[in-house]
Structure formats: C-alpha cells, structure tokens
Amino acid sequence: MATSKTKKPAPATSPAEAPIVSPTTVTLDALARELGPADGAFAARTYAGIPEEDLVAEGTRIDSQSLIDDAPHFVASARRILGSLSGSQRAKVRMPDALLPLLVAEAGRLQAMKRAHDAEATEAAGARAALEVQGRSAMRDGIGERDLCYDGLRNALGARRMARVDAVVGRADSPESLAKGLEALASFIEETRRADPAQDAQLLEDYGVGADCAASLRATAQRVRGVASVQVAAGRRVTQRALDLQDGRVAIVIEKILRAFRAARRVDGTILVPELNKAAWMFEARSGSAGKKAPPPGQKPPPAGSGAQGDAPPVPVTEETTPILGADG
Structure with missing residues (x-):
C-alpha cells in the first residue's frame, strides 16, 4: 500500500527577514553610478554651522578605513530596508532622499583621500629607507x-x-x-x-x-x-588633518541616517536599522541598562559614556549618549 507523504510548508519569511546584502556585492563606485551625484545645496545645509575643528575632533575617533569599508554595505542595507517598507512605514523614516547619495559621495571622497595619503606615506617610507x-x-x-x-x-x-x-x-x-x-x-x-x-x-x-x-x-x-x-619632507597633498576632517563629514551623515531609522523603529518594531560592522561601536547609543562595549582591536576607543544598542526590539530609552555633531539636523 502506497503511503502518502505530506509536504511540510516552508516557514514564512517576512520582508524584514530577507537576507542582508553581502558587503562584497556592492561598491561605492557602483552606488555612485546608481544614485547619481550628491545635491551640493543639500550638502552645504547639512554641514552649515558645524565648526571645522569639531569635524576634525569627531574624525579622530575612528580609523578612515573602517568608515570606507562599512559605507557600501550600510547604504545597501538602508536601501533594502526602505524598499521593504509600506508607504506608512516609509513615512516614519524621516530622512531626505538626498542623504544616501550624500553619504556615498562623502565616503567616495574619503576613499580617494585615504589612497592618496597611504601612497604618500609609502613613498616617504621608501625615500627614508633609501x-x-x-x-x-x-x-x-x-x-x-x-x-x-x-x-x-x-x-x-x-x-x-x-x-x-x-x-x-x-x-x-x-x-x-x-x-x-x-x-x-x-x-x-x-x-x-x-x-x-x-x-x-x-x-x-x-x-x-x-x-x-x-x-x-x-x-x-x-x-x-x-x-x-637630508630629511624626507612629509607628504602635504593629503594631510592627516584633512583625512580626519573627511572622517567627521562621513560620520555625521551616517549618524543622521541611523537616527532616522532608530526613531522609526521605536514607533514600529518591524522596521530594521541599517547595519554597520567595523564602525558600529562609534554609533551605538545605550539605554540605562546596557553595558559598555569596547571597540574592536586597532580601533580608536570611544569617549567615556558611549555604549551599545543593537537592532534588538526597542526598549524605552532612559539615557542616551551625546549625539554625533549635526545629528539633530
């Protein structure tokens, strides 16, 4: 007698649980081509009123390469999340469309500056060795x-x-x-x-x-x-200060994007927050019960008072670290 086999239904997968885009599948150059150039007027408004010294100070907190490596996946993650939201959910993420192209443009500029800076350092090291x-x-x-x-x-x-x-x-x-x-x-x-x-x-x-x-x-x-x-003159085309300044510009835009998604998530727990990897520690807010989280080896430590909050279901926030400069814009 033949026995019938009942096929078990596949577990339901909500749009929010779809696989995250691999960081190796997207690049800043590809994103720049797809999103187009940044809005110059919007960029000027974004950084207006923020002293250069404050941008530099913010940039010294993190290694440039961490921001460069995280930016493509972060933007791809944000776009995937936005694409999965309903109209009413999208309205909760109060973030201008010009913000993602601005982040891609600023991160692309940082990448070019970092390459030039590293090339100059290598050239100077070779000259010193000679x-x-x-x-x-x-x-x-x-x-x-x-x-x-x-x-x-x-x-x-x-x-x-x-x-x-x-x-x-x-x-x-x-x-x-x-x-x-x-x-x-x-x-x-x-x-x-x-x-x-x-x-x-x-x-x-x-x-x-x-x-x-x-x-x-x-x-x-x-x-x-x-x-x-004979002394080897230090490279002056891209100084460390200029690199720190650009780090600060990138960090501000990332924080603005995170703030918009986190605010939406507190209202609707099904809305995810774009993912960071190496630079995550710099942008993690903390609740009153959360403990401190140390940066990964080789990273600059965050200042006292910064902590961690992942993408777990929202909890009432009783205390929050001082935001990145310009994050309330």
Missing part, C-alpha cells in the same frame, strides 16, 4: 678611508709620531663624529707637509697619504655630513 642605505654606505666608505689613511701615516711617520693622530682621529659613532675625525686627519697631513716640505712631505706622498689624501678626506667628510642632514 637615505638610510646611502647613510650606511657613506659611513662605511668614510671609516674605510680613515683606516687606510691611519695605517699609511703610521708607515710613513712611524709609531712614535702617531700619538697626535690618535688624539684627533676620534670615533665613528655618528656621522658628525666621523666627519670631524676625517677633517682632523686632513689637517694633520697638511700641517705635517708644511712643517717639513723636504722629508715628511715626500714620505707622505710615498705612502699615498699626501695632498690628494687630505683632499679626499675632506670630500668624504662633506659627503657623510650631507647624507646625514
């Missing part, structure tokens, strides 16, 4: 020439006359001390030649420590000093 190699080479050459000169003088003048040389030759524990020792040897050679131009001067020439040697010692001393004095 200078170090040149410095070591100059020191080796200087020490080698000094030692050859010393032994040549000993052969030419004899051990008894080397006491003064020992006194002036110095050490080679720094470029400056080596340079001074080389110049002192050059001066000794020149003075010895002048004091006895007949015999000593000829002996010095016989052993290769005469006038040409003195000139070479001075030239080597100048090279040692020159390499040591």
Whole structure:
C-alpha cells in the first residue's frame, strides 16, 4: 500500500527577514553610478554651522578605513530596508532622499583621500629607507678611508709620531663624529707637509697619504655630513588633518541616517536599522541598562559614556549618549 507523504510548508519569511546584502556585492563606485551625484545645496545645509575643528575632533575617533569599508554595505542595507517598507512605514523614516547619495559621495571622497595619503606615506617610507642605505654606505666608505689613511701615516711617520693622530682621529659613532675625525686627519697631513716640505712631505706622498689624501678626506667628510642632514619632507597633498576632517563629514551623515531609522523603529518594531560592522561601536547609543562595549582591536576607543544598542526590539530609552555633531539636523 502506497503511503502518502505530506509536504511540510516552508516557514514564512517576512520582508524584514530577507537576507542582508553581502558587503562584497556592492561598491561605492557602483552606488555612485546608481544614485547619481550628491545635491551640493543639500550638502552645504547639512554641514552649515558645524565648526571645522569639531569635524576634525569627531574624525579622530575612528580609523578612515573602517568608515570606507562599512559605507557600501550600510547604504545597501538602508536601501533594502526602505524598499521593504509600506508607504506608512516609509513615512516614519524621516530622512531626505538626498542623504544616501550624500553619504556615498562623502565616503567616495574619503576613499580617494585615504589612497592618496597611504601612497604618500609609502613613498616617504621608501625615500627614508633609501637615505638610510646611502647613510650606511657613506659611513662605511668614510671609516674605510680613515683606516687606510691611519695605517699609511703610521708607515710613513712611524709609531712614535702617531700619538697626535690618535688624539684627533676620534670615533665613528655618528656621522658628525666621523666627519670631524676625517677633517682632523686632513689637517694633520697638511700641517705635517708644511712643517717639513723636504722629508715628511715626500714620505707622505710615498705612502699615498699626501695632498690628494687630505683632499679626499675632506670630500668624504662633506659627503657623510650631507647624507646625514637630508630629511624626507612629509607628504602635504593629503594631510592627516584633512583625512580626519573627511572622517567627521562621513560620520555625521551616517549618524543622521541611523537616527532616522532608530526613531522609526521605536514607533514600529518591524522596521530594521541599517547595519554597520567595523564602525558600529562609534554609533551605538545605550539605554540605562546596557553595558559598555569596547571597540574592536586597532580601533580608536570611544569617549567615556558611549555604549551599545543593537537592532534588538526597542526598549524605552532612559539615557542616551551625546549625539554625533549635526545629528539633530
């Protein structure tokens, strides 16, 4: 007898439970093409009245790369949530349409600035490494020439006359001390030649420590000093301050978006909040019962008083951290 199998119905899935867009499936460039350019007048209104110093201070709280990495998924998540809402639900998310394109534009600018800043840092590090190699080479050459000169003088003048040389030759524990020792040897050679131009001067020439040697010692001393004095100029196309300022601009827009969704969620618990990953700790509000949450390793810690509130069902808020600058706009 055949047995019938009853097919179990698949569990119902609400629109709010649909899979979250993977952060690897969307980029800032793709979003910029889809959303179009930011509204310049709206951007000016958004940042009006916020002092630059306050933007910089806000930007120093978090690493630029965290904002860059989170922004595409955050925008995609916000768009997916908005697309799943009914008309009445969408009305509860009081956020202008121009805010998401503004975030994409500001995050895209931050990404370009970060790349330029990192490239400059890499270039400067390479230049410093090259200078170090040149410095070591100059020191080796200087020490080698000094030692050859010393032994040549000993052969030419004899051990008894080397006491003064020992006194002036110095050490080679720094470029400056080596340079001074080389110049002192050059001066000794020149003075010895002048004091006895007949015999000593000829002996010095016989052993290769005469006038040409003195000139070479001075030239080597100048090279040692020159390499040591060269400094690598810091890159100025994108300064750290400029990067922090742009971090602050991005952070303000993210906070405005989060505030709009969180306010809607407190009224309607089925409305989700867009997701952040690396930068989440910076934007987490706390209720009176929530504990503190430390930032992930390598992140700048939030100031005292910041805490955590995830996307769990809403609870009455009894205390909230100071908002990001401009978040009430």
